[in-house]
Amino acid sequence: MAENAAKRLKTADGGAGAVAIGTHNGHFHADEALAVYMLRQHIPIYSGAKLVRTRDPALLETCHTVVDVGGVYDATHNRYDHHQRTFATTFPGRATKLSSAGLVYLHFGREIVARRLASPQESEQVGLIWRKVYESFIEALDAHDNGISIYEPAGIAAAGLEKKFSDGGFTLGAMVGRLNPNWNDPVPEDPALAQAAEDERFVTASQRIGEEFDRDLDYYTKAWLPAREVAAGAFAARQEYDPEGRIMVLKGQSAPWKDHLYTLEEESQEVGKVLYVLYTEKPGPDAKWRIQCVPVTKDSFQSRKPLPEVWRGFRDEELDKISSIDGCVFVHAAGFIGGNKTFDGALAMAKKALEI
Structure with a gap:
């Protein structure tokens, strides 16, 4: 049955003719929050894009691009879901299965980096940053969303290692997760108002994780990459000493x-x-x-x-x-x-x- 209109996101973004990005409604996660941000903030065709949060296949079919829902990964048709049983795509040279954040970054990351560096996508510098930002930022979101632990649990147990204190569980994924409503938060009786409140939280989460992504991107393009030139020069001259x-x-x-x-x-x-x-x-x-x-x-x-x-x-x-x-x-x-x-x-x- 088609989803109630109250369960769709109606944002102030996107005028007539703007493309629409679809993702699921309900409890949101870091991967689709970042996927949406990267598209809307870094890829010109998605500037001002409408956002449709739904699980209704008919509504998703009307969207130009769909992330983290729909059961389809097909970049030629702008579909970037990873929940299929057969899905096993990873970033080049990495073993972690991608989430919607990783899929969007896999296909659009080079363009994002190239625009920040004002360099061709095929350049060596763009490739370096593209890989580094994945390893330093995106991969953790992919692992979190796919339930992959940073350490092998069996190995930890076999070694008899235990945490000495709580680290608060403050990961990138947890940061976004905390922006979901609590189970006992008041919910408006009007379904449309309730959905609007949830949608507003998602937009806040997308902006929040996106700001962290931009900081990471800025660091690697403006500081890390120039530091490589300094280190490479020193490395080449090391036999002088x-x-x-x-x-x-x-x-x-x-x-x-x-x-x-x-x-x-x-x-x-x-x-x-x-x-x-x-x-x-x-x-x-x-x-x-x-x-x-x-x-x-x-x-x-x-x-x-x-x-x-x-x-x-x-x-x-x-x-x-x-x-x-x-x-x-x-x-x-x-x-x-x-x-x-x-x-x-x-x-x-x-x-x-x-x-x-």
């Missing part, structure tokens, strides 16, 4: 390097690994220098080669005497970072640490 390339120096203003370093090492296919990275605390000729140990992995607290144990926890003149290097500022008690007043001093610390 150590024949085996174990010391990397970021000249001038320091930039985020960890993520890029692992990629650069993988791409170079060289056996040796960078152990220490040197950079200034701030721009300027009088800036102090830091020596940081490269972690085993990007998110690890374990260093490939920590600074010498005999230096750890000491500062200033006392550290000068222990290390026989002038200008020392400190070495952290955990041995993952240290400092010196000058570049020459920091480099001397790195070279001596390699020998101990």
